[in-house]
Amino acid sequence: MLPSENKYLTNVSFDTVIFGFTGEELKILVLEYQNTGLFALPGGYIRRDENLLDAAKKGIMRRTGLKTIHLEQFHTFGKLNRSNPEPSKRIAKGLGYEMPDDHWVLDRFITVGYYSLINYNEVRPTPNKFSDSINWYSINNLPPLMMDHEEIVKKALEAIRTDLGKKPIGTNLLPEKFTMKELRKVYEAILDKKLRRTTFQRKILSMDILIRHEKLYTGAANKAPYLYSFDKEKIEKL
Amino acid sequence: MLPSENKYLTNVSFDTVIFGFTGEELKILVLEYQNTGLFALPGGYIRRDENLLDAAKKGIMRRTGLKTIHLEQFHTFGKLNRSNPEPSKRIAKGLGYEMPDDHWVLDRFITVGYYSLINYNEVRPTPNKFSDSINWYSINNLPPLMMDHEEIVKKALEAIRTDLGKKPIGTNLLPEKFTMKELRKVYEAILDKKLRRTTFQRKILSMDILIRHEKLYTGAANKAPYLYSFDKEKIEKL
DNA sequence: TTATATTGTATCAATTTGATACAATAATGC
DNA sequence: GCATTATTGTATCAAATTGATACAATATAA
Numbered sequence: 344m345l346p347s348e349n350k351y352l353t354n355v356s357f358d359t360v361i362f363g364f365t366g367e368e369l370k371i372l373v374l375e376y377q378n379t380g381l382f383a384l385p386g387g388y389i390r391r392d393e394n395l396l397d398a399a400k401k402g403i404m405r406r407t408g409l410k411t412i413h414l415e416q417f418h419t420f421g422k423l424n425r426s427n428p429e430p431s432k433r434i435a436k437g438l439g440y441e442m443p444d445d446h447w448v449l450d451r452f453i454t455v456g457y458y459s460l461i462n463y464n465e466v467r468p469t470p471n472k473f474s475d476s477i478n479w480y481s482i483n484n485l486p487p488l489m490m491d492h493e494e495i496v497k498k499a500l501e502a503i504r505t506d507l508g509k510k511p512i513g514t515n516l517l518p519e520k521f522t523m524k525e526l527r528k529v530y531e532a533i534l535d536k537k538l539r540r541t542t543f544q545r546k547i548l549s550m551d552i553l554i555r556h557e558k559l560y561t562g563a564a565n566k567a568p569y570l571y572s573f574d575k576e577k578i579e580k581l
Numbered sequence: 582m583l584p585s586e587n588k589y590l591t592n593v594s595f596d597t598v599i600f601g602f603t604g605e606e607l608k609i610l611v612l613e614y615q616n617t618g619l620f621a622l623p624g625g626y627i628r629r630d631e632n633l634l635d636a637a638k639k640g641i642m643r644r645t646g647l648k649t650i651h652l653e654q655f656h657t658f659g660k661l662n663r664s665n666p667e668p669s670k671r672i673a674k675g676l677g678y679e680m681p682d683d684h685w686v687l688d689r690f691i692t693v694g695y696y697s698l699i700n701y702n703e704v705r706p707t708p709n710k711f712s713d714s715i716n717w718y719s720i721n722n723l724p725p726l727m728m729d730h731e732e733i734v735k736k737a738l739e740a741i742r743t744d745l746g747k748k749p750i751g752t753n754l755l756p757e758k759f760t761m762k763e764l765r766k767v768y769e770a771i772l773d774k775k776l777r778r779t780t781f782q783r784k785i786l787s788m789d790i791l792i793r794h795e796k797l798y799t800g801a802a803n804k805a806p807y808l809y810s811f812d813k814e815k816i817e818k819l
Numbered sequence: 820t821t822a823t824a825t826t827g828t829a830t831c832a833a834t835t836t837g838a839t840a841c842a843a844t845a846a847t848g849c
Numbered sequence: 850g851c852a853t854t855a856t857t858g859t860a861t862c863a864a865a866t867t868g869a870t871a872c873a874a875t876a877t878a879a
Contacts, residue, residue: 352592355691395659395691419657419693421633453593453633455657564846565856802877803825
C-alpha cells in the first residue's frame with residue numbers, strides 16, 4: 344500500500360492523559376485490551392483529512408462521551424525504542440486477527456502527548472472495539488502501562504504542575520459551582536502537597552477570576568461556605 | 582515505494598529555531614533556497630534508525646558547525662493546512678529536478694518544533710545542498726517565512742520566555758565568561774523589556790549559580806566589571 | 820589630580836507571603 | 850432557646866521579597 348492510499352498518516356499518533364478529580368485525588372483514564380493484560384493510554388491515529396488537534400479531540404470525545412473538551416499538548420515522544428510491534432500484535436491476536444508483519448500500525452510511531460482535565464462525574468468511559476474496558480485509576484496506583492506510556496503520564500503531570508501557575512486549571516475539573524475548599528483540594532491533588540487555607544483563599548480571590556454565588560448548606564454543623572464559579576470573561580483576558 | 586522501504590519516517594519532520602545573541606539583540610538562523618526566494622527554518626526528516634531528538638541534533642550540528650548542542654522541544658504543529666507541496670516543488674525545480682507528485686516529501690507533514698540557544702560567535706552557518714544561504718536575522722526583522730514557520734518562531738519565543746523563569750537560559754548564549762551587564766542584556770533581549778540593573782544583579786546573585794572571576798578591563802574610563810561563569814554543578818542540582 | 824561613566828552594594832519603602840488569631844456562622848444536643 | 854462544635858471568611862502582624870534610590874569604589878582620559 345502506498346502511504347497516500349492509507350486513510351491515516353503513518354508513523355504519527357497521539358496519546359492522551361485524561362485527568363479527573365474525585366474530590367480527593369487525581370485519576371486518569373486507562374484502557375485495557377481484551378485477552379492481553381495490556382494497559383494503555385487512550386490514543387489513536389490522525390486521518391489525512393483532519394487536524395492533529397481535532398483527531399485527538401475526536402478520540403477523547405468518543406472515549407468519554409463529552410461533547411466539548413479542552414486539550415493541551417505537552418510533549419512529543421520520538422525515541423527509537425518506544426516503538427514495539429509486539430503489543431499491537433498481541434492486541435490483534437486477542438481479538439482473533441493475525442496481523443501481517445508489514446501492517447502500518449506495526450511500524451515505528453512518534454506520538455504527540457495531550458492532556459485534558461475533565462469533570463469526573465460527567466464522564467461515561469466508553470471502550471472502543473479493541474479494548475475490554477476503560478477505567479479511572481488513581482495516579483498513585485496505576486497498572487503497569489505498555490510501551491512508554493508511564494513516561495508519558497509522568498511528563499503530563501509535570502506539565503500540569505507548571506501550567507497551574509499560569510492558567511486557572513481547575514475550570515474543567517470541577518462542576519460549574521464549587522466551594523473554595525474544593526478548589527484548594529484540586530490544587531493540592533495536582534501539586535501533591537498541602538496548601539495553607541488562608542493564603543490560598545487570599546491569593547485566588549486577589550486574582551479576581553471568581554464570581555461569588557449563594558452559600559452551600561450541606562447540613563454540617565458549621566458555617567456554610569460560599570459557592571464560586573470562574574469568571575470566564577476575565578479568564579479570557581489573562 | 583512501501584513506507585518501510587523509505588530510509589526516513591513519513592509524515593513527520595522537525596523544525597528548529599536557533600537563537601543567537603549578538604550582544605544587543607536576538608537573532609535566528611534562517612535559510613534561503615536557491616532560485617526560489619523561499620525562506621525557511623532549518624529542519625529535516627527523521628531516519629528510521631535514529632531517535633527524534635538525535636535527528637534534530639544532527640541536523641543542527643551540520644547547519645552550525647557546533648559539536649555539542651542543547652535542544653528544547655516546545656510544540657508540535659499538525660494543522661491540516663500547514664502542509665503544502667508547492668514550496669517543495671519549487672525548491673526541487675530551483676535545483677533543476679522535477680519532483681513526481683507522489684514523492685513522500687510532498688505528502689502532509691506533522692512537524693516537531695525545537696529551539697536552541699547558542700553562542701553567536703562560535704557558529705559557522707553552513708548551507709545544505711538544497712539551500713543557497715543560511716543567515717542570522719533579527720527576530721524583529723525576519724524575511725517572510727514559508728508555510729507556518731512564522732507561527733513556529735512565535736511559539737518558540739513564547740516558550741523561551743516562560744522557560745527563562747525556570748532554567749538559567751543564558752548558559753549557551755554567552756561565552757564561558759561574561760559580565761553581569763551582558764547577562765542582563767540577554768534577559769532583556771528575550772523578554773523584550775528593560776530590567777532594573779540593581780534588582781537583576783541581586784536576584785541572579787542570590788540564586789547562587791554564578792562563579793565570580795577576575796575583572797574585565799576594557800579600557801573604558803570607569804570601574805571594571807567582574808567576569809562571571811555559570812556554576813554547572815549547582816545548576817544540575819536545581 | 821580632577822572629571823566621568825559605570826559598577827557593586829547598601830538602604831529604606833512598598834508589596835507580597837507566611838503564620839496566627841478571631842469573629843461569624845450552621846447545625847446539634849440539651 | 851442556648852451553649853457547643855466544626856468550619857469559614859477575614860484581619861492582623863511578622864517575615865521575606867521586590868522596587869527605587871543613593872552612594873562609595875573604581876578605571877581611564879583629560
